[in-house]
Amino acid sequence: MPHGKGGAEHPPPENPMTDAAVDSSILRQGLRNIGDMIRIEPKRFSVAVTGAMVNTAMHLSVAFIVGWVVSRVAVPAYEDGRVTVGSVALGIGALLGMSALRFSSMCARRIGSGTQMFRVQAHWRRRVTRRYLALPVSWHQKHPTGTLLSNANADVEAATRPLAPLPFACGTLFMILVSMGVFFTIDWAVALVALAMFPILLTLNAVFASKMAPRAKRAQELRAEVSSDAHESFDGALVVKAMGRETEETERFTRTAGELRDAMIGVGRLRAAFEPAIQGLPELGTLIALLVGLARYQAGAIDLGQLVTVSFMFSILAFPIRAIGWVLGDLPTSVVGRRRIDHVLTSTGDMSYGDRDLRAAGPARLEFDSVAYRYPGGGEAIREVSFTVEPGRTVALVGATGSGKSTLAHLAVRLTDPTGGAVRLDGTDLRELDHASLAATTALVPQIPFVFDDSVRANLSLDRPGLDDTRLWEALAAAGADKFVGDLEHGLDTEVGERGTTLSGGQRQRLTLARALAGSPRLLLLDDATSAVDPKVESRILAGLKNSSDSASVLVVAYRRATIALADEVVFLEGGRITARGTHRELLERHRPYADLVTAYEQAEAEREFDEEPAA
Amino acid sequence: MSLDAKTEPGPFETLGRGLKLSPELRRGLAFTIFLAAVTAVGRLVVPISAQQVLDNGLFADGGPDLPYVFGVTALAVGVLGLTTAANFWMNRRLFIVTETSLANLRRRTFRHIHDLSMLHQQGERRGALTARVTTDVDTISQFLQQGGMMLVTSSAQILVATVVMFVYSWQLALAVWVVFVPVTWLIKWLQTHLAAAYTNVRRSVGRMLSAVSEAVVGAGVVRSYGIGGRTSRRLDAAIEDHRRDQAKAIRRSAFSFGAGEIVHFGVYAVVIVLGAYLVANGTMTVGQLTAFLFLVVLFIQPVVTATEMLNEAQNAVSGWRRVLDVLDTEPDVADPVDGVDLPDGPLGVRFEDVRFAYPGGEEVLHGIDVEIRPHSKVAVVGETGSGKTTFAKLLTRLMDPTSGRVVLGETPLTDVRFASLRGRVTMVPQEGFLFNGTLAFNIRFARPDISAAEIYVAFSELGLSDWIDALPDGLDTQLGESGANLSVGERQLVSLVRAYVADPDLLVLDEATSAVDPATELRLSAALDAVTRGRTTVIIAHRLSTAETSDEVLVFDDGNLVQHGRHDELVEAGGSVYAGLHGSWIEQTRSG
The missing domain is CATH 1.20.1560.10 (ABC transporter type 1, transmembrane domain)
Incomplete structure (x- = not known):
């Protein structure tokens, strides 16, 4: 990914x-x-x-x-x-x-x-x-x-x-x-x-x-x-x-x-x-x-x-x-x-995991505390970033290419460790958490969906315990993928081929989203995870997520105005630093770089839709 | 469209045609084969001299004849020297002749693939096309240099050994053959099984590699879901399957080789028993029996190799056939004989009742009549599958219409010389392909003689001088495989500049649909404006803004040209296809 x-x-x-x-x-x-x-x-x-x-x-x-x-x-x-x-x-x-x-x-x-x-x-x-x-x-x-x-x-x-x-x-x-x-x-x-x-x-x-x-x-x-x-x-x-x-x-x-x-x-x-x-x-x-x-x-x-x-x-x-x-x-x-x-x-740099287990239920609380990240080569990607995603809230990360959004997403699920400061989940430093507990609590849906050469079912469950077909169908429905999976000849047993070649880009994205939802994570990270999904379908999926029964805290890296508008709060990044925070409407009014970026995206996005089938 | 011939010619027909197509190969081959035969004869020196030394030297009537012994040995050393020289010469010739002629075959096939129409090219996977000029030619060269020569020398050796054996003792020679014939069947049978085992090995390598690549490409997913255990179990299973298949293949191969060994001894036993009786009743001499025991080695070994080589020969023939199939495919969009050059000046285009159907498919363009004026900027719009891309391909003669005609200036497109056509008409495909080389290399692709300064000028004329200045090595920046070091938008920029320096009179541009960040988006549209200035431009538009700023819009729907006019006129026509597209666009802009 x-x-x-x-x-x-x-x-x-x-x-x-x-x-x-x-x-x-x-x-x-x-x-x-x-x-x-x-x-x-x-x-x-x-x-x-x-x-x-x-x-x-x-x-x-x-x-x-x-x-x-x-x-x-x-x-x-x-x-x-x-x-x-x-x-x-x-x-x-x-x-x-x-x-x-x-x-x-x-x-x-x-x-x-x-x-x-x-x-x-x-x-x-x-x-x-x-x-x-x-x-x-x-x-x-x-x-x-x-x-x-x-x-x-x-x-x-x-x-x-x-x-x-x-x-x-x-x-x-x-x-x-x-x-x-x-x-x-x-x-x-x-x-x-x-x-x-x-x-x-x-x-x-x-x-x-x-x-x-x-x-x-x-x-x-x-x-x-x-x-x-x-x-x-x-x-x-x-x-x-x-x-x-x-x-x-x-x-x-x-x-x-x-x-x-x-x-x-x-x-x-x-x-x-x-x-x-x-x-x-x-x-x-x-x-x-x-x-x-x-x-x-x-x-x-x-x-x-x-x-x-x-x-x-x-x-x-x-x-x-x-x-x-x-x-x-x-x-x-x-x-x-x-x-x-x-x-x-002989390569080193293995991550060692702690032994703390997070047993709490309900949405998690994610906290970035003066987090800094420096590339091994020396370049600084993130500087002094502090913000919190309160339980059940949806926070959107917005910024231009290279502003550090994906790095923050990686830090939040501990694909990378910060070089300064700490990332905490329910008050516990991620580095103290047991790997299994961390994986069960968080789910990252990456920009480029990764699909295994296996059946739809195996791709969703990844052999995690307790995921029966009922649960998988629920997740597929929440990800807006139940219809196309239902239409597949062998349903959940359909083999998706190497890298999911039999599926379209949008279908792959929805499948990986369903994979994340199936595990009922308490913190969901969407790293521009629905870019290939029709904007209307995307809005429906995200709105559904907010109202779902086992709700999660959501951190979403987004470009589309409609997606951003669904967030409770927007964190705007420039050059690896937070330069503005607030609701979408507030930032549109008072932070000019934010308004420029969001409308430019929107313009480009809408024009790309021009030759597609007119939305039903 | 497949490149494979419908009927499969026989192996000898293929070989004959292959040799005809590579005359260099044929000219050299006869002499090389002669040298190979001489080499094979050289292997008989030792057994024959052993027999001569024993029979006529040591056991000569009237006591050992030492001068004879030395004479024979000296002669043998001389012959050995000669045949060794022949061996040396043969190997040299073989490599020089085969490599030279096969390099030519590679070049011809490569060129021919480029001359084939787009339909032919796209009918094959890239890997398969590549194989025609690489591994397929390699199997031929490997076969000619090793297997083929071995087949020739082995056959020569078998023949000569048989003749000599018959001279020494026809009874014994017959016995050897009787024992041996069934063995060749056995070896063939074993080898069929062996081939099957190696097919399994190749499959399991593929599965193993795909498991490894999942663990590598999906490293982030594996980590964030904490499924390292599951992944390593899958990897271990794939690795173990591969190992098991390899082990199975090596067992079969050992038995297959071992069969030859057993027979080896069987033949010895037969020779000893029969030979002893033959010597006893005086039909054979001691020296002849000794020579026979040497000869058996010379006989068995080539029979085993020859049987193996026959399999290899089959591969080589089918490789050759795949190469010949390419060369046999006539380019269906060909450079016209006695083609004409396009007149100077701006170019207009006229479509006259143009229809198109893919081979064996339904018609996708139904009778298009349209005229594009010189110097105009025309946007072609329509849903995916409406026929607008086909329109562009017919316009640039990447394909020919099934009926009707396309006229460029006043010349039918099919009469224009390729050199003139490609110089004046340029198409920028959607995913403008970049080569793994420097930026300068990729720009020069359009115009090899352009200087570095001129390239800089081109970039600045398109408002891109700051972009090129920001590159680490400027014009010498390596773009990577398919331009991987650049973002999607930057790749589009480079292909635009490339089209710009080609300076065509008619530019056909397939606008890219893939996502581009806003900053590059702005650069792109500015550059596009500059590129289209002063020439006839046809843009397959995916952005409404492109259509808005065009002189004319062609609206395609389901293979028909349904609307045709200026943007603002078309929008007025309520309920039309264009109005629908436009309405959808307006809705998108206001959402959120």
């Missing part, structure tokens, strides 16, 4: 890649982030890593089976001209057993690392959104909706991205160690070939990953830019057409699309340089191993089975090494994502 006013105080935009890439501590931070995430879900992680290790072990043992088959089955068969049934059965038995192990370990690895990642994501999403709910409205005003949405979604995904290939990479490290051991037990000469190849492959992968990450990120950013350029241009298609600027728009779009093309070609060049090397190197290694192995076979140092095993191992080792490259490549973005999450998690 209160968005779009504090736009000047966004947090400084983080520019991840430029400073992150040069920052040598990125590796350390990335590893610490990974450590934190493992600690959140250690069980899944160990399942995944175990799976990965068993899987790579199975992967390796294929090489042994192949070697064994060649030397124990094929060669004897070749030499004797018959097959040893036992050996074949043994080979197949081993293969099938390993097949089962391989399948289950692969599932363990993939499912384990996936579920770990998803659980960590859910964990952080819960924490981030908890903070959103706990942080004060003033904090929300400083952060654009888009940023907060991406904190809970894209940033969480970026931070957790290394978790997906991590167990695989761990398995690979394990595999490299084991296979080095195997090579050394078989023969030192082949082992030396491997010893030379692994570091080269690892380095190649790491260099590739680190060079690729910023390019891929740049391409991703440009893709977003192309998309937003196109979206904006199509959004303004009518203006583009009306002014005949299709060619210029196309040129503008072509420039961004061209940048994307160049970035993608850059990605391609890098890939072209590395992919063939990463693929070809192990094959070269296999050939060298074969050659070296042959020499050693000739020398009698290894047997034929070992020769085949060694060359086969080389050919299957190449792919898993990539997993390490994936993890390294994801580190920079994960660090940036994590930083953004931490920004939310």
Whole structure:
């Protein structure tokens, strides 16, 4: 609701890649982030890593089976001209057993690392959104909706991205160690070939990953830019057409699309340089191993089975090494994502509530006592404001844009705390009140109605206890909304859609008004809450409120003369201060700025009604 | 009006048409595919040399033949070097060719969307239009660069591996194929399920994001009703649903990949059993069996990837089709061939029995005949839905009438060159759209060559110099997305100035209805007076004061032009539509 006013105080935009890439501590931070995430879900992680290790072990043992088959089955068969049934059965038995192990370990690895990642994501999403709910409205005003949405979604995904290939990479490290051991037990000469190849492959992968990450990120950013350029241009298609600027728009779009093309070609060049090397190197290694192995076979140092095993191992080792490259490549973005999450998690300014309960019945008494409010940036919004809304009375707040009306409304329901003075309800400072009691006593109907993607009933009751359908219909009637809700196909059960898209602006306003009335608040705050409602209907609603049985004290921010005229008293604000008080008629007569403002509004308002249907 | 073709062409037809539309792509593609095939052949170097080394080197008749072994290995290294170079070259070409031609496709589609009529443009959601030049083109490029190439290399690999396997042993090769064919069906079946699971994931992401945005956008409501508990329960449920859907998808994906693994071993088992017997009865050599075991790896892997890529290919083809559908849509309000330029001087307009109906809808304008004199200021009034906005769109040729004609000066509107028309006739839509850029950028949108000083002059001529002086960065002030940093009224001011610097001879202005604070209201009406001076102006009026100060008022009711004359004459006609509108206005002013 209160968005779009504090736009000047966004947090400084983080520019991840430029400073992150040069920052040598990125590796350390990335590893610490990974450590934190493992600690959140250690069980899944160990399942995944175990799976990965068993899987790579199975992967390796294929090489042994192949070697064994060649030397124990094929060669004897070749030499004797018959097959040893036992050996074949043994080979197949081993293969099938390993097949089962391989399948289950692969599932363990993939499912384990996936579920770990998803659980960590859910964990952080819960924490981030908890903070959103706990942080004060003033904090929300400083952060654009888009940023907060991406904190809970894209940033969480970026931070957790290394978790997906991590167990695989761990398995690979394990595999490299084991296979080095195997090579050394078989023969030192082949082992030396491997010893030379692994570091080269690892380095190649790491260099590739680190060079690729910023390019891929740049391409991703440009893709977003192309998309937003196109979206904006199509959004303004009518203006583009009306002014005949299709060619210029196309040129503008072509420039961004061209940048994307160049970035993608850059990605391609890098890939072209590395992919063939990463693929070809192990094959070269296999050939060298074969050659070296042959020499050693000739020398009698290894047997034929070992020769085949060694060359086969080389050919299957190449792919898993990539997993390490994936993890390294994801580190920079994960660090940036994590930083953004931490920004939310470490934000402070929570409001603490007291434990006082207001049990009184009947309209409440609202008192502003020398209230001052200063924006966090330093600007003064409210100065020395003192006035009282006596029980059952209706007070109108009138003032030009920026005079502080909405801030006063927020202070009255404690969406914000004053920086000086006190706001009291029935004599109790709002800060001493229990949250539930405060919420039950007051109700704010904001300027821009907010409707949840839910049924009409749920939007009205918000799961507050004791609100049955009878009560809801009463509230709808009081808000002048019973007729249109009654006309809806499913009545109270009608789903209103995201942000209430199926309803008109005036209907949304009346629905949120009914929501406020349903809870029988003892203090009602209307912050220009009926601006989209027909003036006559508005007058009827407000008059109805005054005469209703469970009446409330009302503080209303209003523009329309008819609305203001219904108030018992008018408080006129200029530049955050009260400059006049009295009844509407009194102020019209004796306070010139007030008269000017009210008639100007009226003029504008009436003219806007001109093309609408003539009032019945 | 939808942009999608009525009939759905087949995948090959789409591919063929797509290639025809991007000749750059086609020219480069054949050679790139050749390089890809060479790359695929390179994967056979190791198994074949292993076989050669074992059979003809190690177990050569008359003892090990070492020179042969070294010869084979050296040759293998040479071939490997060549194919690696081919791989390098292929990747480079692939990216350069596809990115260049797809950037052109993007540009063409973008331009074409702007050339389509308003009706076409509005028949699609903005997001969907954007997708045609972004994600749809991206799926094509991703497919061509990865999936498509993989499909080519995989098929080449499968083919070559099969041939080599048949050469070594047809019995064994046949056995491998027999085991494998059912597996491809299995993989396809699993992948259909996998796709369904990912559709669920996408849906639950949407639900989760909307829950988060409610908590963020509705922060004030959540706080003032004290419903934090309820909101966080809803959030937790959405987050948990999303997590569960993700977990389900990863399980299916693991099984789908795992199926390939199991088969892997199954094929090994078959090869070993059969192979052992074949070696025993002398139809196969040890080296051939060894090579076969290597070949199985080369065979299985591409079969699995090829099956996966077929799904991706389907996405790419449908993305391509969506792009082609746009390019196939003929702009129904087109720039005339051999169009004429408008004569210099002030412009008058004549409507001759103009009728209009939206496609497939009822007629909304019924035979309008009216003449607007040069230099006059005309207000068009009527209730919402009376046809006054349609009138304005026909006047500026954003749409063409279904019958009758609109004549500008003495030239029928449909004969006027767009360049001339858009230069002389400007329309300011109700929500004058502002771009995310500086104030100067938005003004220059109307006239790119205008200097900063001239912009200042324009503002001061409209009595807005104090407004621009109050801006933090003057002309360089960032207006934000859709001008979000300005108030609604200020946005209207900027679009007025933009129309003013365009300096049209006929200005059509759709007055905004949204609420504006009184101070801006005053500026707006003063600026409006200045803008309309010296040109023909047609204003879709929502304020009675506009109608009052006009030379002439056109009153629309239910698609008909019911009244036509000066304000004071029209008010006199008791019981008329205009008198009704006026009476309602008077009542509003006196209320309270």
